[in-house]
Amino acid sequence: MAEKLAPREKGFSEWYVDLVQKAKLADYSDVKGCMVIRPNGYAIWENMQRVLDKMFKDLGHKNAYFPLLIPESYLKKEAEHVEGFNPQLAVVTHAGGAKLEEPYVIRPTSETIINRSFAKWIQSYRDLPLLINQWANVMRWEMRTRLFLRTTEFLWQEGHTCHETEDDAEKETLQMLEVYRKFAEDYMAMPVMTGRKTESEKFAGALRTYSIEAMMQDKKALQAGTSHNLGQNFAKAFDTMFQGRDGKQHHVWQTSWGVSTRLIGGLIMTHSDDTGLIVPPRLAPTHVVIIPIAGKATDAEKTQVMEKSHALAADLKKAGLSVVVDDDDTKSPGWKYSEHELIGTCLRVELGPKDLAKGSCVMVRRDVKQKEFIPLDQAVGKAQEMLEQMQTSLFEKAKSFRDANTFEVNSYEEMKEKADAGFLLAHWNGDPKVEARIKDETGLTTRNRPFALKQEAGKCVVTGEPSPGRIVFSKAY
């Protein structure tokens, strides 16, 4: 079946692509830049969807669906927006055997077509806030692609909301960013920095963009989610207006926010090791694999091992865990250990005649790989406990890694030296030209200005001019 994985030392990129394919998460497709998400990978996405969808709904959002194709003219209504997305658009020019009067673009994001509907739906301040979310696919024609992290077509959710005041919109923007932070940290066990993006890194058409930024095991940054305060830019372009409490017409204040299947890439690159995938238990498709060991056992023992295995599986399932019994007798136990380490099953339970004689089983956590002998009558409780510990320990480990690779830098020379060292906290005068120069000369981009980072005045590392406070620079995916 699957062979050994490329070691991370050989090249993080190669290791990652190899892992995604060998763990059967996704494949490259014949369609350039697109991927096929296999059942193992899709199961993680479904778990992510389930959790996020509930979080959105608990805050009053409702799901809806808008067309895949957007009339080209819609995009042109918002100047910055069309400029930002133009190079990445796939366009439909023919349909029904004839050339179309007006081309349709395949949505790169849905602000424009959704505003067309919003404009019709909203009449009064009583219609606000309008809180909509869409689960959909979008397409952006990227020059270079990488499984999960950047594909031409990807799956995501995009939230689109309308508010009566700028203040309400800003609150929503920050609230949803916080939802993303909570999801990333509590479910994905992936520590993130929340903060504001610079002008040059913000969403095309937004007033302000906020992001969650994570550090991968190669110390590069991954923008894992964004939340935008769109102001009235799209409302003005599409005449999305309401009659206010003052009886006058006003443009709505809007937000949009999204996370995508890129999160799966982030999850993989945050936790996995040289033997394969590690998935945090709260999002894992399979929590426990029970491997019955019956090789040299007598028939009576085999029967007993099988019965106990299935009985234990039933108990674990009753406790809400996802369990498989790997009773394939054409594979050796050693093969199964390796295979489940590769595909990221959280917990392995070995059950053989020796264990039965002692009334116990062997339990092994995927991340630490320590064998523990657990009495069978405590197995369910112990499994739950170990999964919880694993969830916490994955987060702590990733957080220590990030913190250990985050540095304050105080000169441009130091910044160049540490370009590949992780997150660099540096003073910058706020000039986009300087930001561009740094990117050009070092490959470092601003990630965001973290809320958690106390802003104290200093001097720009490049120009020596005044800086309002440090911002995070890093190489990024």
Add this chain to the structure above:
RNA sequence: CGGGGAGUGGCUCAGCCUGGUAGAGCACUUGGUUCGGGACCAAGGGGUCGCAGGUUCAAAUCCUGUCUCCCCGACCA
């Protein structure tokens, strides 16, 4: 679009320099022995060597053209 590399059974690749009946490992099929960290033995099935020209008695191999894919950059969630 720039700079590298690769196209040979399902997968990973060797063979090419120096032309002469297409190979290995993995996977697959059958039988047997195995089975607590990726088992072994035996037998077997499966390939117009990316495509198109050319050179030659003879091309996976040499020449020309062409297509595709991967990696590194520019773009990006």
